[in-house]
Amino acid sequence: MPADEIAMLARRYMHEYGATRDHLFNVALACRNRANQNPAAMMYERPLTREMYMTSRWISEPLCLFDNCLETDGALACVIVSKERARDCRNTPVYVHSAAQGLPAQHHGMVNYWNDDPLTGPAWTAARHLWKQADFGPHDVDVAQIYDAFTALIPLSLEGYGFCGRGEGGAFTEGGALEMGGRLPLNTSGGGLSEAYVHGFNLINEGVKQLRGTSTAQVPDASTCLVTAGEGVPTSAILLRN
């Protein structure tokens, strides 16, 4: 059911802005490549090829098997303390620089088809508050952990959080932009698509690891990280920094 709802947005997005299945594949591949570096990832030893992606079974067209996240039983924890208390802890602290929740006016249920532009979702609302409280912007983000229950959420989120313009999220994924060394390394543990689907909580922990320098796919000298919850549905986001 959520797959169908997001597939509906994905089809419209592809129609309106010329995004392609190759763009969605770029997202799936980046996540899988990072999972292949992460021994704790469910897909650690399972590389993905374009051939596998393009010939996989449909779930809800235009989304195929590899556009959908894993199903995982898992548990994670995140300890939040004051800045003063954090100084005395054993591990290097990572700071919540900005946090925001987003729900557009009159948003109903999960995905809301009843506004002027359903492709402009809660990420836009959350982003406004997130950046308002921050002293850096999208172009200063070193690494991103963007909620990926479905690949199509990534181009929408990239636009919503200001990494590119309206309709440019598909093209943003080209040229290895989401890979290590790319413009914005994405979901460096493998994310919900390839590490584990724990409702996005693992994205928070991976953001912390990046800023501590302990990720299995470490972005050199990462000092800022965006972590988001899902686009299309009521959402939230944080900016982490060390």
Add this chain to the structure above:
Amino acid sequence: MPAPGESPSLLSPVPDDDGAPFWEYAAQGELRVQACADCGELRFPPRPCCPHCQSFASEWRLMSGKGRIWSYVVPHPPLLPAYAEQAPYNVIVVELAEAPHIRLVGNLVSGADASLNSLPPERVRIGAKVQVVFGSTGLPQWVRERT
């Protein structure tokens, strides 16, 4: 009531107080959308208060039943058994001619009471003009508009 030949286990709407009139009109073959009785703004899904002027007075306005396909998907199994039997079929979101921001979910079918898979998915196009039809289930379905 399920249509003849249709699986009885296809899901039926579960109306709430706000949405009940929508289904009552649909059962009579009318597509009506809730509108503010003060400022006239259409709204969907049905709810007590007008988001435009905050009035609680509402009425149900008759629509032409014409619209365009805004987007569509083709679900594949695993699905509920009655749906899996008919997969692959299309699910469309239609924007209404009178109010494009009001979008209704349904299926593009060959006629009232036709099966979900009565049209091949490759016949579905974004932007195609469609017209509402009501079968014996009272569920709004869509057919291609005849010009």
